[in-house]
Amino acid sequence: MTAPRPTLEAVAAHAGVSRATVSRVVNGGTGVRSSLAERVLRAVDELGYVPNQAARSLVTRRHDAVAVVIAEPETRVFTDPFFARQLRGISKELTALDSQLVLLLVEGRNDYARVGRYLAGGHVDGALVFSVHLDDELPDIIRRSALPTVYGGRPDRDGEHTPYVDCDNRGGAREAVRHLRSLGRERIAHITGPLDQTSAVDRLDGYRDVLPDADPALLAHGDFTPAGGERAMRELLDRSPQLDAVFAANDLSAAGALRVLHEQGRRVPEDVAVVGFDDLEPVAEQTSPPLTTVRQDVEEMGRLMARLLLRGLERDGRERDGRERGDAQEGPGESVVVTPTALVRRASA
Amino acid sequence: MTAPRPTLEAVAAHAGVSRATVSRVVNGGTGVRSSLAERVLRAVDELGYVPNQAARSLVTRRHDAVAVVIAEPETRVFTDPFFARQLRGISKELTALDSQLVLLLVEGRNDYARVGRYLAGGHVDGALVFSVHLDDELPDIIRRSALPTVYGGRPDRDGEHTPYVDCDNRGGAREAVRHLRSLGRERIAHITGPLDQTSAVDRLDGYRDVLPDADPALLAHGDFTPAGGERAMRELLDRSPQLDAVFAANDLSAAGALRVLHEQGRRVPEDVAVVGFDDLEPVAEQTSPPLTTVRQDVEEMGRLMARLLLRGLERDGRERDGRERGDAQEGPGESVVVTPTALVRRASA
Known part of the structure; x- marks a missing residue:
């Protein structure tokens, strides 16, 4: 396998400071004497340490990545063109916004707990979820992850407070x-x-x-x-x-x-x-x-899901900044989009 | 969107201790007075704080997740059954080992830098990469991420030190x-x-x-x-x-x-x-x-890729432990697998 990546611990040992000090310097925090900070940065350079996004994300909460979860076995995801089409819309929109599409595949419902751990684990900024079934535990698991989420298709009969995109x-x-x-x-x-x-x-x-x-x-x-x-x-x-x-x-x-x-x-x-x-x-x-x-328009619905999620993330960010400045908060915005349908006549009827 | 998740900072403020102390307690580290640790854990409970995997991973380096990168536009991934078949093998093997398959989709080569950032960002334990082209920057980007990687298909003409699975x-x-x-x-x-x-x-x-x-x-x-x-x-x-x-x-x-x-x-x-x-x-x-x-046997090759990667991760872990105990190191193991092919006769020849 590849050479192990230098750790935060290695940088701390090399600089002769504590892990916490390295972490503070690397994450752009304050309260570190400049002579110490210099020593840390020199050690970072000498070891070729790449600050772990995981560490920075404790501060910034921005991964520039969005998870997509399709509540179907991996085999169906690749045989039903509906999913490919929806992913195409999501992929185009996320790419335009330089956010990485992270597709979490599952074999079955037993895998949802693991998906929940990944979602709660600080690896993505939000989740797009589709093809949920009414008795799926997935929406509960996702709710517990407290991750901003937009559903493709209304998630349940009274899911009024859950943002989603659906057709009529x-x-x-x-x-x-x-x-x-x-x-x-x-x-x-x-x-x-x-x-x-x-x-x-x-x-x-x-x-x-x-x-x-x-x-x-x-x-x-x-x-x-x-x-x-x-x-x-x-x-x-x-x-x-x-x-x-x-x-x-x-x-x-x-x-x-x-x-x-x-x-x-x-x-x-x-x-x-x-x-x-x-x-x-x-x-x-x-x-x-x-x-x-x-x-x-399945592809467009995928695009709308991505847009709704990222708009929500930006709004959350502005609100957080606003609260810190004492500004008034924005309204909740439109969190449900229902797209129209149209009959297309061919030969069968 | 959803309510913001309580942060490490909030726990620190609530417990009246430093961020570093909370981090140490949450990550199972030592060197914190038990009275302080108790205060932190009480604050964690009261706020419903979910420790960020990102934070824990600084210590454990285990995400129970493996990235898959296919060096083709998302549209080809979903139209060429070769990829679906290889992913099926990977998905089955990773699921059996309770590791999450994280598929990173791209629209084109311009997206490789972003994929590299995600791979280097501490979100996965390793990467499986296939359909690489000889002039792709992707292998270099992945090498710089220093993430354990197994390729599907020999990545280049003299990639002898890169683990891969290929057929004959x-x-x-x-x-x-x-x-x-x-x-x-x-x-x-x-x-x-x-x-x-x-x-x-x-x-x-x-x-x-x-x-x-x-x-x-x-x-x-x-x-x-x-x-x-x-x-x-x-x-x-x-x-x-x-x-x-x-x-x-x-x-x-x-x-x-x-x-x-x-x-x-x-x-x-x-x-x-x-x-x-x-x-x-x-x-x-x-x-x-x-x-x-x-x-x-494309599905089997996917399984072998996943197995080779996870075996390598385990070996790296044992070697690290072994070095700490002063044990002799294991050999590098088999890092290239070439599977046989067989002619299947039907009507066309």
Whole structure:
């Protein structure tokens, strides 16, 4: 391995002073005699000591780094293009502000405690968290870390005081179902997302807003994956063979549903019209037929999350300075952003 | 945003002691009177102070976290399945050892200085780095951070003292070309990878080992992407229309080459036999026809990188302890691992 880096202790020994004195000089603190400070700085030079950001951060609390936590196993992060797209927006925005994107990957929920330790450990200025599930411990763990945090997607049903960026899931779902109804479809099924996520619950609510009396046999549970969409579509065709439309809670589920419809000889859109949600490239354009879907600007939402977090950090900094000067405090600012959705018509409905 | 976390300074003020005393108590140091230590711990409790890992790490140098740096733009990390596969191996191994995987994403080379600051900043115990290019500043930046590092792929031509994990690129390439020759092919072309990466150079060397007198017109430059493979294949067909085989430096390039061959009416393998490199799922199995390729176990290589790094960290720790006790030092251990490759025959050759 590499040569060990000179430690603060080594500098202290070399300069013949205490660790605390070295720490104070290195961190730009005051109250050290200039002759002592000079000795310390000479030792720093001679040993090639790199002051540890960890040490400086005790004073400055600025790491120029932001953690991103996706509450899904690492394998899903790399197979669902939604995450790549959201990360792209975050990465662009953080890079523009010269802040390092630190992606904390997990294998499963057992790893959240370790993520919490890292977040509380003084390695990042804040956290961006997405794909949280309602029974996840993660939001509690993150709250205990006391780190400024912005969520992607509303974290829970009454998370009013938690800053987040979300799209208008319920309104978008209503538009999808109204569109299917406008095509004269009368038996409109819904493949849900995982109902432990608010985005899936909101899209189901939107479906119910338009079709409050829909037959429960027209509902099947999916999980936002193509395999889940296939399973749900088979279930629906078994239970309600006369269905003439499907609103799937995301594009990946819709892609799975389309494969099953094709396999079972149902023509899309003639026999069954299909609408998805997300408008993810390349999924929505490459399905057969290309997918009518509800567009949300996932990359822009990533950018907004990063911006909201960094704006909050700056405000916190100004408030701290302001309190020290005795200034009046600023208001809390906008801490929830809901972005619009839009129906994109292609061949499937 | 969230409430500010109580600082070390606040604890010091509350306990009526110096910052240095609080720091010493919190970090488990000695030399503090027990009555003072009690006062500090009471203040810690009353304020709900969470000791900063940054502070503790000055003493312990253990963050239970490992950085991964991929020297490619964030967009490529999420579109080339090679990286997802290598990260999967790393993630599994680090999780098993309860170490946090910290993926540092970049947009481009301008971001390496910032990555260097994070690596030198005392946030991780070591770094795993892959996809380095020969003219990248990254290895120098990482060397200056003095952080224990293991590379994925040989970092440069004479990087003998740098621990790395690589596959037998040259031997694998020889096997691919020998296989094409054994099929009676006489005009075997090669689509290279980006020649600023050692893996691409080694595969080209393997091709030349078997065909030292090959016509230079049978060589075309690719860049490990499908689009690069398409461009190179068009070039080859223009220049050497009589070619009867192609060894592509990776599966993604081979997939691009297959599309062009199909488009131009060349039958694979009857007219042109094609061999790739990597055996990446789902690429190699889903090409048309399925791809004969040289398999490297990318996930296992990720695991080996993580293991090599953590074993090195443990050894460094034992040596430090040993030096303090005056023990003899251990040898350097194995710091380079080269994994075997194997030809996987499918329909394309």
